[in-house]
Amino acid sequence: MVVVNKHTKIISAATKVFAKKGFFTARISDIAKEAKVADGTIYIYFNNKYDILLSIFEEEIGKIFAKTEKLLSEEQDPSRMLQIYVSQYLQAMKKNKYLGEVIQIELRQTNKVIRNYRKNKFSAYTNIISDIIRKGQDQGIYRPDILPDVAKRAFFGALDEVSGVWNISLETHYSVEEITEQILSLFLQGVLLDTDQVK
Amino acid sequence: MVVVNKHTKIISAATKVFAKKGFFTARISDIAKEAKVADGTIYIYFNNKYDILLSIFEEEIGKIFAKTEKLLSEEQDPSRMLQIYVSQYLQAMKKNKYLGEVIQIELRQTNKVIRNYRKNKFSAYTNIISDIIRKGQDQGIYRPDILPDVAKRAFFGALDEVSGVWNISLETHYSVEEITEQILSLFLQGVLLDTDQVK
DNA sequence: AGTACATGAATGAATAGTCATTCATGTACT
DNA sequence: AGTACATGAATGACTATTCATTCATGTACT
Numbered sequence: 001m002v003v004v005n006k007h008t009k010i011i012s013a014a015t016k017v018f019a020k021k022g023f024f025t026a027r028i029s030d031i032a033k034e035a036k037v038a039d040g041t042i043y044i045y046f047n048n049k050y051d052i053l054l055s056i057f058e059e060e061i062g063k064i065f066a067k068t069e070k071l072l073s074e075e076q077d078p079s080r081m082l083q084i085y086v087s088q089y090l091q092a093m094k095k096n097k098y099l100g101e102v103i104q105i106e107l108r109q110t111n112k113v114i115r116n117y118r119k120n121k122f123s124a125y126t127n128i129i130s131d132i133i134r135k136g137q138d139q140g141i142y143r144p145d146i147l148p149d150v151a152k153r154a155f156f157g158a159l160d161e162v163s164g165v166w167n168i169s170l171e172t173h174y175s176v177e178e179i180t181e182q183i184l185s186l187f188l189q190g191v192l193l194d195t196d197q198v199k
Numbered sequence: 200m201v202v203v204n205k206h207t208k209i210i211s212a213a214t215k216v217f218a219k220k221g222f223f224t225a226r227i228s229d230i231a232k233e234a235k236v237a238d239g240t241i242y243i244y245f246n247n248k249y250d251i252l253l254s255i256f257e258e259e260i261g262k263i264f265a266k267t268e269k270l271l272s273e274e275q276d277p278s279r280m281l282q283i284y285v286s287q288y289l290q291a292m293k294k295n296k297y298l299g300e301v302i303q304i305e306l307r308q309t310n311k312v313i314r315n316y317r318k319n320k321f322s323a324y325t326n327i328i329s330d331i332i333r334k335g336q337d338q339g340i341y342r343p344d345i346l347p348d349v350a351k352r353a354f355f356g357a358l359d360e361v362s363g364v365w366n367i368s369l370e371t372h373y374s375v376e377e378i379t380e381q382i383l384s385l386f387l388q389g390v391l392l393d394t395d396q397v398k
Numbered sequence: 399a400g401t402a403c404a405t406g407a408a409t410g411a412a413t414a415g416t417c418a419t420t421c422a423t424g425t426a427c428t
Numbered sequence: 429a430g431t432a433c434a435t436g437a438a439t440g441a442c443t444a445t446t447c448a449t450t451c452a453t454g455t456a457c458t
Binding site: 205231236237238239240243 | 407408409410411
C-alpha cells in the first residue's frame with residue numbers, strides 16, 4: 001500500500017468533501033473520516049477549517065500559476081500564450097475533478113476580508129489574461145476596441161464555467177485538447193462563419 | 200413615506216445581506232435588522248433561511264427568464280437574439296447590484312439535492328443559449344464546428360463573471376450597452392482583427 | 399360615538415441542535 | 429523513558445428556529 005503523508009491525505013480528502021458538500025456544509029469529521037484520521041489530527045496539520053481551504057487554494061493555484069508563468073515566459077505570440085493558459089488550467093481541472101469546484105467555492109463563499117486577500121493572489125493569475133490581450137493589441141493583431149479588463153473577466157468566466165464539463169455528462173468524454181480548442185477559437189474568432197455578416 | 204410589504208422588504212434586505220456576507224455567514228438577525236423587522240417576523244413569511252435564498256433566486260431569475268423569452272419569441276436572427284439575452288441579463292444585474300452575487304452563491308453554495316432542483320430551473324435558462332447557437336448553425340451563419348453545449352457554458356460563464364464589473368471599479372462607469380457590445384462582439388467575432396491570421 | 403371583544407401580525411427572549419476546536423490520554427518508535 | 433504523533437470524547441460557542449406574549453386595528457353591539 002502506498003503511504004502518503006497526512007498533510008497530503010487531509011488536503012485531498014478535504015478537496016473531495018468541500019467539492020461535494022461546499023465549505024460550510026462540510027464537517028471536520030467528514031474530512032477526518034474521508035482521510036481516515038481522527039478529527040484532532042487535522043488540527044495538528046492545520047490551524048482551523050478555513051486554513052484547510054486556503055491551503056488547497058494556495059497550493060493548487062500556486063502550482064498552476066507557477067507552471068503557466070514558466071511556459072508563458074518562453075512564448076511571444078499572444079494567441080499561443082492564451083492557448084497555453086487555457087490548456088494549463090483545463091488540464092489541472094481535469095486531473096483533479098474536485099479542484100474546479102473548490103476554486104469556485106473559494107471565489108464566492110468566503111467573507112470580505114478573505115476575499116480581499118485572495119483577490120491579490122488570484123487577480124495576479126487572471127491579470128495574465130489582460131496582459132496578453134494588451135500585448136496582442138500592441139502588436140496590432142487584436143482588435144483595439146476590446147477592453148482588456150472586461151475581456152479578461154469574460155475569458156476567465158468562460159474558462160471557469162467550462163472547467164466543469166468533465167463532471168456532468170457521463171456519456172460524452174471531451175478531451176482537454178478539444179475543449180481548449182473550442183474555447184480558444186471561440187475567443188479568437190467568434191462563432192460567426194463569415195465576418196462580413198457583421199453589420 | 201413609502202410603505203412596502205414585508206415580504207418584499209425581507210427579500211431585498213436578504214439579497215443585500217447574502218451578497219455582502221454570503222449565505223452561510225449571514226445571520227437571520229442581520230437580515231431582520233436590515234429589513235427593520237423582528238427575527239420572528241421572517242418566519243411568518245418564509246419557512247427557513249434557505250427558503251429566503253430560494254425565493255430570491257426563483258423570483259428574480261423568473262422575471263429575467265420570462266422577459267427574455269418574450270422578447271426572443273419576436274425575433275429570428277440568432278445574433279440579435281443573443282444580444283437580447285445578454286442585455287437583459289446585464290440590465291437586471293446592474294439594476295440590482297446584489298443580485299449577481301446572490302445568483303453566484305445559489306449556483307455554488309447549496310447542497311446536491313437543491314443543486315439538482317435549481318439545475319432544472321436554471322438550465323432551462325442557459326439552454327436558451329445553446330438553442331440559439333444551433334439555430335445559427337442550421338441557418339448556416341454560425342460555425343458548424345462549435346459545440347453548442349460547450350459554447351453555452353462559455354457564454355454564460357463569461358456573462359456571469361462580467362456581470363460583476365459594476366461592483367468593482369469605483370472610477371470607471373461602464374454602461375450596460377457598452378458591456379453588452381463587448382461580450383457580444385467578443386463572442387461573435389473574437390478578438391482577432393483579421394481572421395486570415397488563424398493558422 | 400363609545401365600549402368590549404376578537405383577530406392575527408409582529409415581537410424577541412428562550413430553546414435546542416450543530417460542530418469547530420481542545421486536550422487528556424494513548425501509542426510507537428528510538 | 430522520552431519524544432512525537434495521534435486519538436476521539438467532551439466542551440462551549442454560535443444561531444436558526446420556536447412560541448408565549450403584546451398590541452394595533454377592526455368589528456359589533458348598545
